[in-house]
Amino acid sequence: MTMIAPMRTLGGQGLLLTGILLIASTLRAPITGVAPMLGMISETSGISAAEAGILTTLPLLAFAAISPVAAVLGREWGIERSLFGALLVIAAGIALRSSGPVWALFAGTATIGAGIAVGNVLLPSLLKRDFPTRIASLTGAYAITSALAQALASVVAIPLAQIPGSNWHLSLASTLIFPLVALIAWAPHLGAHSAPTVELASSPHRGRIWHSLLAWQVTGFLGLTSLVFYIIVGWLPAILVQASYPAATAGTLHGVLQLATALPGLILGPMVRRMKDQRGIAIAVSLATCVSLLGLWQCPSLAMLWVALFGFGAGAAFILGLTFVSLRTSHSHQAAALSGMAQCLGYSLAAAGPPLAGLAHDATGGWEVALACCAVATVLMAVLGRSAGRAATI
Template sequence: MKRSSAPSSLYARPLLLLGVLLIAANLRAPITGVAPLLDMIRDGLSLSAAEAGGLTALPLLAFAVASPFCVLLAREYGLERCLFAALLLIAGGVGLRAAGSTPALFGGSLAIGLGIAVANVLLPSLLKRDCPDRIAGLTSAYALTAGAAAALASAFAVPIATLPGSSWNWALLAFLPVTLTALAVWAPQLRASTPPTADVPTPPHGDSVWRAPLAWQVTAFFGLNSLVYYVVVAWLPAILAEAGYSAAAAGSLHGVSQLATAVPGLFLGLLVARMKDQRLIAALTPLATVAAMLGLIVAPGLAVVWAALFGFGTGATFILALAFVSLRASSAGQAAALSGMAQSVGYVVASVAPSLVGVLHETTGGWRLPLLLCAAVGLLMAGFGFRAGRAVQIG
């Protein structure tokens, strides 16, 4: 049935709020929890470095291709049903990925990426519809939930895989109860079928944002941050293992980086809202990522510092990039077009990087050059951030 009017607040319906947070818990962890197990998976399935990087690339390609079109499904079937379908895709992908074969591994990763793409696009629309006056607080809450779930998935992956009688398959499958719980809690929402808000990204149709230099600056800021983030998400445990850390310690530090990505969400949105322009902060936040990459080269013994700094820097840059989508647009329709442009181009750029970095590591025999290149990308990102942070809008 159709919901006749939007509720005044998510807080008035605790089950719906819990469902939102449980969906958020599925937005990163199924992807980031793979990295600590990557060596085990490569050994078990005889994967090359490029194929291993492809485990991260596939979900990103799904983000890039599916994100602009999710709204079309939501307009036809409703937000609630599409979010339920997203959870079904994630659950099916988690189960398939653990089947133990290479096709199942990649097929499951693709399904997970499609499910996360749908939820990423539609969940903000649900928040805007149901609680428009508390979007900042709720966005921070689900960002923190996503980061905490990703951190736990990374930290516990290796301990689960090394239990007696266990393997990497079981470690990948261990996240399934979280997704099934989300499905169960969200199921009552299927009684409603409401369309997304008008500002959800739709496929571009030659919109002027594609010809605007400012739009490309925002897109580059978003895309370069995604590139570095997913390279490090894919390879940080391997980088740390080469520096002498155990697999369990590397997984825990990977978890630290994921938890740190959520920290800027607690305050950065409110800070940005008080700024006349954001040039300084947009140029400085990528430098945290640069420092983390250089730190891993020169002082790997302080990896806990560099992991936390990396997570904080990329998390802050991500929030700024999303804010620029709204701040630099002159209308809701233009913001939707810019969001679709930034996500499509950004995730395509990011999707090829993990595999290429894996090949570069195999070619050079170490992580020094890949980390230096990531640092260089961070400097480039700072330049685009300074331009995107100007208090101007797309004409």
């Protein structure tokens, strides 16, 4: 049995899609937009570089902790209401993080991560429920929206902080626009709450998910994708500055990376629909990401090329991972359970990445070890993608 979706007119579906895309704009920009300012935050707040790096890790820990709970919220309160609550939490976290005290910087960052975790889990389930024949194209569309929001946040971060009389607090506060607009757009859908059936409320499929080899393969693919992505997103400005790029240029290239993650969404949806399985494309985007990392390591003078290639490859892998969550499951409740499992374990793995990369840098004085380890991880992604991409369901 599946959750009964409310009947919607064509106009209602358009409003729903608009709301979905605006929610997508909030799911990365508030955290990835911090990376260009880590050096500035360290200098002005008195926190160490290692403590600043924790700002990248805290949301991932929140993702891991909250993701399993998100599916429960969706069952008990409905997907629509749960997503509205998630937007409120994200907005509150951004406001707290920007308020001034150092403790608020960390507490607000963790709060943002908790809200984003709910959105990460429930959006794929919503697509599975209301748009079962358009999963790939709509996953691509909300990945594009998320990437555009990330690029905007990264590009404007340093200029906003450098406005006379301003500082990094304004840059952090500027991302509040994303959840506020999404809240306005999503409010009409609160009345569309549909209660789950008794069978779904008892969550009979959650245990089966954890015993499925295919579920573990999807989880591994998403986990390694997240690990590599957040290491590079968190430390790319520092990597480029050490390669003699000015801070402003490093921030711009960080925005280019975010923008490049949007490109796969334009082409991947139609491609996936025509494929009998996704094994070939999963291997290809994993290896493209590997090439970009090796290029950034060995030839940083071509950083624009490598950053764009990394964004394209990692963005495509992320879209594929989200698509696997829907394509490898039978209904929306199972999709929510797999999404919760994949994001709980995946983000637990990813959370270790930025601190370990920072420790490797401190130990060696360079980023070579971190980049090499990320390249190895992309090879493992290709192996898992070959399994997760086969035409099968849990």
